[in-house]
Every structure is written in structure tokens, then in C-alpha cells.
Amino acid sequence: MADTPEVFLLDYGRFDILLPAGDFGELISGSELKDLPEYGCPACLLRGRETRLVWLDNFVSHLLPAVEAETSGLPTFFVVRERRTEGAVLATYRSFELLTFPLHELKLLPAGLRKRLGLLGLVAVRFSTADRLQYLLDVSSSGSTATGRDREKTA
Amino acid sequence: MKSSEIKEALSASEGLEEIGLADTEELKSRFFVFSVGDLLFALPPEAVHEIIAGLEVYPLPSCPPYIPGLVNCHGQPYTAFDLRVLFENERQPAAMFLVLKLEQDNVAIGCTEVNEIVDLPASSVSTFAAADADGRFCLAMFDHGGQRVLVLSIPQLLAQLEQDLG
Numbered sequence: 001m002a003d004t005p006e007v008f009l010l011d012y013g014r015f016d017i018l019l020p021a022g023d024f025g026e027l028i029s030g031s032e033l034k035d036l037p038e039y040g041c042p043a044c045l046l047r048g049r050e051t052r053l054v055w056l057d058n059f060v061s062h063l064l065p066a067v068e069a070e071t072s073g074l075p076t077f078f079v080v081r082e083r084r085t086e087g088a089v090l091a092t093y094r095s096f097e098l099l100t101f102p103l104h105e106l107k108l109l110p111a112g113l114r115k116r117l118g119l120l121g122l123v124a125v126r127f128s129t130a131d132r133l134q135y136l137l138d139v140s141s142s143g144s145t146a147t148g149r150d151r152e153k154t155a
Numbered sequence: 156m157k158s159s160e161i162k163e164a165l166s167a168s169e170g171l172e173e174i175g176l177a178d179t180e181e182l183k184s185r186f187f188v189f190s191v192g193d194l195l196f197a198l199p200p201e202a203v204h205e206i207i208a209g210l211e212v213y214p215l216p217s218c219p220p221y222i223p224g225l226v227n228c229h230g231q232p233y234t235a236f237d238l239r240v241l242f243e244n245e246r247q248p249a250a251m252f253l254v255l256k257l258e259q260d261n262v263a264i265g266c267t268e269v270n271e272i273v274d275l276p277a278s279s280v281s282t283f284a285a286a287d288a289d290g291r292f293c294l295a296m297f298d299h300g301g302q303r304v305l306v307l308s309i310p311q312l313l314a315q316l317e318q319d320l321g
Contacts, residue, residue, distance in 0.1 A: 015213070062216075063216035063217075064214055064216055065214065107230070107231060107232050108232075109225075109232060110225075110232055110233060110234040110260055110261040110262065111259055111260040111261070112234055112260045112262070112313055112316055112317065112320075113215065113218070113222075113234055113320070115320070116217065116218075116320040116321065117215065117216065117217065120216055120217055122215075122216065125213075125225065125232050127227045127230055127232075131211065131227065133213040133225070133227075
């Protein structure tokens with residue numbers, strides 16, 4: 001990883017979620033897929049191939065309470081770079097921005113919590129200048145995201 | 156000192172030397188005493204690295220109730236412990252955190268008040284009976300000003316957390 005990794009920052013109200021940009025190969029706007037009826041399902045067909053669909057907002061609200069709702073507009077799909085045979089896509093209604101942080105500002109979780117929370121996809125945190133906590137997720141490799149957290153169909 | 160006195164003194168300090176509780180020269184034990192609500196706890200002073208007041212606790216998913224979250228100690232995340240949840244199953248907002256001096260982990264214990272450092276004869280510190288529930292997280296206890304003070308075992312606390320996290 002570079003000394004200043006790129007991350008997507010998503011504002012969840014009382015905290016932020018950081019997604020390492022290097023985990024994703026492509027971003028697709030919901031406007032490109034709005035006619036695809038399957039995209040509300042845990043598995044969807046994305047450009048002709050079946051993928052695991054993870055609704056990030058539901059995943060985050062399951063992990064951490066007090067997520068402020070934001071469901072306007074069309075979702076964005078973050079296509080995960082394939083690490084395994086199965087593809088995965090993260091979908092979110094949140095607006096986001098691409099930022100870089102010095103690597104040393106990201107802190108691993110305390111050793112006693114690292115293994116368990118790592119299984120949930122939470123790998124590091126960053127204390128922002130406003131003393132606001134930012135959680136770095138590796139949702140793509142998290143076994144707990146396999147269900148995609150059922151969400152009502154949006155198409 | 157007679158051999159019987161030596162034997163008695165050694166017996167009294169048995170089990171405390173491992174974590175540096177006993178002062179073998181004066182046969183006294185020194186403790187850092189702090190409050191969590193109405194409960195009194197003690198640690199060896201050398202186990203406490205720093206006391207920081209007014210830290211915000213950030214929530215974490217999938218942790219047992221006695222871990223309210225993380226605290227930010229000089230930019231490093233520390234696991235916050237709420238001892239009152241462990242001992243009385245009640246939440247206790249922390250006025251300050253004791254940042255522990257550990258090599259392998261970052262741990263901070265929430266407390267409501269830092270009381271004092273006390274020097275006690277080792278013989279006045281008693282260990283727990285095997286069946287005593289408080290003994291799960293404590294090495295010993297002593298009476299101070301008519302109140303029971305529990306000497307925490309940090310390794311036992313961490314073992315409990317490891318077990319609860321699976």
C-alpha cells in the first residue's frame with residue numbers, strides 16, 4: 001500500500017466509513033443499472049456476470065448504531081477487485097469523496113480486538129481532526145457480508 | 156528474623172510477587188486505588204501508565220457489554236473497559252481513563268475517581284476463595300477504611316475478553 005493510500009470517505013452522520021480505493025476496480029452509477037431488476041437482491045447480475053451484492057448502508061448500520069438515513073438519489077456500485085473466484089459489489093446511496101491520508105494516521109485496532117473485528121471487516125480506525133472516528137472497512141473480504149443484508153428492491 | 160517469620164512472610168506474599176505487588180524488602184504492597192461508581196479497585200502503580208480525563212468513547216461492533224468502545228489516547232486507539240458492567244451489570248460513565256502499561260495490547264479502564272496510593276503490609280492482603288465470583292477478575296482484596304478493595308488481574312480481564320470474542 002502506498003504511503004498515502006486513497007480511500008473513499010462516506011459520511012454516516014456521527015462517524016465516517018473509509019473504503020480503501022485499491023480494493024475496487026470500477027465504480028458504476030445506479031443510472032447505468034436502473035433497469036436491472038435484480039440489483040435489489042443479494043446476488044445480482046452485473047454486466048452479464050453474477051456477483052455478490054452487499055448493501056453497504058445496511059451493513060454499516062448493522063455494525064454501528066446511530067447511522068443517519070440517506071436514501072435519496074440513485075445508488076453507486078463499487079465493484080470489488082476479484083480476490084477469489086466470486087465477484088462482489090458494494091452498493092450505497094451515500095455520497096462519497098476520494099481522499100488520501102498519510103498511512104500513519106490509520107491505526108490498527110488494539111490487539112485484543114483485532115482478530116474478531118477483522119472478521120467483521122473492521123481493520124483500522126482514524127481519529128480525524130475534529131476528534132471524529134473514521135472506520136476503515138475491508139468489507140470485500142468479510143465473511144459476514146455474504147448475505148448482503150436484504151434490502152427492499154429499488155428498481 | 157526467625158525462620159518461622161520468614162516462612163510466614165513468604166506465605167503472605169505468595170502469588171503477589173509475580174505481578175510485582177510485593178515489596179520484598181519491607182514486606183509491604185503498594186496499590187493504586189481507584190473508584191468505579193461505588194466499587195473500589197486497585198492495581199500495582201507501575202501498571203498504570205497515565206490518567207486521562209474527558210475522553211470520548213467511540214462504539215465498536217460485536218463487543219461484549221463491558222467494552223463500551225475505543226478511546227483516543229494521544230492518537231492511538233485503546234480498548235475501553237467498564238468494570239462496573241463486569242461486576243454489577245450496570246453501565247458507569249467514566250470521568251477518566253487509566254491507560255495501562257501493557258506490552259501486547261492497548262487497554263484503558265474507565266473510572267470515576269482516582270483515590271490514592273496505599274502501602275499495606277502484605278499480610279493484610281487476602282486472596283479469594285476458589286468459589287468467589289469476584290475472584291475471576293481479581294488477584295486479591297484488602298480492607299481500606301472499612302471498604303473492600305479488589306486487586307484487579309489484568310491478564311484475567313484480557314483472558315475473559317478473548318474468550319467472549321471467541
